[in-house]
Amino acid sequence: MTSVKKQCATLLGIALYLFLVGNWAIAITDPVESNYALTAKEMLLAQNYLSPQIYGHYWYDKPIFFYWEVIAGFKLFGINEWGARFFPALFGVLGLFMTYWFGYKVYNRAIGFMSALILGTSFEYWLIAKAVITDMTLFVFFNAALICFYLGYSRLQRNYYYGAYFFAGLAVLTKGPIGLLLPGLIVILFLISQQNYKELLRMKWLGGTVIFLLVAGPWYYFMYKTHGMEFINVFFGVHNVLRATVSEHPRDNVWYYYLGMFVIGFFPWIFTVPAMLKRYWQDRRSQLNTKSFWQRWCTFDQTTTFLLIWALIIVVFYQLMATKYTTYTFPYLLPIALLVARQLHERYSFVKRVVLNNIILYTILTFAVVIPLCAQYSAKNIGYIVADHVTAQDMVVSYGNYKTSIDYYSGRLVYRIEKSEDIPHMKPSNMDWNTKNVMPLLAAEKVVITPQVLAIVENRRMADFLQDVGGTWSMIDSLSNYTVLQKK
Known part of the structure; x- marks a missing residue:
């Protein structure tokens, strides 16, 4: 050689x-x-x-x-x-x-x-x-x-x-x-x-x-x-x-x-x-x-x-x-x-x-x-949990720090929950960094009236989630930073 x-x-x-x-x-x-x-x-x-x-x-x-x-x-x-x-x-x-x-x-x-x-x-x-x-x-x-x-x-x-x-x-x-x-x-x-x-x-x-x-x-x-x-x-x-x-x-x-x-x-x-x-x-x-x-x-x-x-x-x-x-x-x-x-x-x-x-x-x-x-900077485990428990009728939502990898690993569209009055200021517009907010936004009020919901909630925001969304939820699984909930 x-x-x-x-x-x-x-x-x-x-x-x-x-x-x-x-x-x-x-x-x-x-x-x-x-x-x-x-x-x-x-x-x-x-x-x-x-x-x-x-x-x-x-x-x-x-x-x-x-x-x-x-x-x-x-x-x-x-x-x-x-x-x-x-x-x-x-x-x-x-x-x-x-x-x-x-x-x-x-x-x-x-x-x-x-x-x-x-x-x-x-x-x-x-x-x-x-x-x-x-x-x-x-x-x-x-x-x-x-x-x-x-x-x-x-x-x-x-x-x-x-x-x-x-x-x-x-x-x-x-x-x-x-x-x-x-x-x-x-x-x-x-x-x-x-x-x-x-x-x-x-x-x-x-x-x-x-x-x-x-x-x-x-x-x-x-x-x-x-x-x-x-x-x-x-x-x-x-x-x-x-x-x-x-x-x-x-x-x-x-x-x-x-x-x-x-x-x-x-x-x-x-x-x-x-x-x-x-x-x-x-x-x-x-x-x-x-x-x-x-x-x-x-x-x-x-x-x-x-x-x-x-x-x-x-x-x-x-x-x-x-x-x-x-x-x-x-x-x-x-x-x-x-x-x-x-x-x-x-x-x-x-x-x-x-x-x-x-x-x-x-x-x-x-x-x-x-x-x-x-693994810490990915929501791979959360995505797999969602994929294992979600049904065709469930709406999947996220509260807190939004992770795109959940969508990637779960194969489901995940909505980002925000207060209705904040959403107009977050939507994409020309020559504004809001243009990067391309993930689907959903008002908290909409989650309240939706019967079948799977929610991914950042643990440090759990109290805010229960206050903004309310309702009765059962825990599917909990990891270090996120908890997956299902609406009863």
Whole structure:
């Protein structure tokens, strides 16, 4: 077996093990994973593969590609945790081989292999490869677009540019306009740094635009023709413009938010970053013998400059956005892993020890932490209790913290109980975060007059439930946070 085959076999074995082990036992969690899983489940059962729907209604939170992934997993393996998590894990494997290949192209095979090992055993990458969220898919498409650009630019093989348009189209199908706008910004700033403005004229605009539109355009056109301005207002207005201008979680809107995410997400390799930066900077100083920041920056080689701009622009861009999420900056781990691998490539034994330790650590975390913790952030047990006791005539309601995973695991539509005077202020409206309240709302007064009701009540709100709803109830089952009641 050649060294190339050994590297590929090693990388494949590590990736499949880390990203798939235990997935059959990791419950679908609230609030994010359950939204994706329930949407894919409803689309599959309705044989509707174009318009995302949840709680029996269309909704426009994300584009279609990731739902197709989850649906494909359900078709292959059934509607279960393994099926939901299979394709995110597969994209995690693809992301590592993409990194390996790119590292080989711009440096050498050893650095490419080491960068893939570093990336795959970083905490955030491992975690997202096991999660039912869009970010791993976006990671692959977003970064593939930038890789194709850079290979086309650096090797003067401009047919690679067509690949950049193709993957940008897939990124837009996965996350929205950001899949084109942010890679485009990175490319433009890089060309400015190289003072090569003429390259913009050589970037295969005509053919590339056709490819991009053929990949991303049909679904967006279908959604507009089918759902009209409601789709435009909610998808582009709320889930893109509003996220950028109004913080959904104001407490997270602090300058150090993504710095903290980087320290956590790039663990344990974060400890190598200070030494890496020091070595890069010393190299620049020895080459130029100056203390000028700008002069040192200008002495970076072309590939390092591109990787630095790639990583830094992602951080700065999302730091300027009003809404911050832990996974927004995730794509920058690829260029950072390459920069770290370039400095560590002569210390393969050290890297190998860290990788082996991480495999052991993540195995322990999977079974000792992730599986129990996800069970706490999921209503899987409640959903199964509801499925076992509900009848066709029962109305199922929830009081307190609403868990979408109950709908997913029980197979029943669950209404969220609120006071009648509060419901009008909670219903979705244009350019308002209430647009995310797509779960069915039901006035407490309606529950009072309904004869057959199954209620899931948050334990700490039990007194409020009995006061708002009243009636006589019998307990079916009680767990740590919720109690299932049936109206007598």
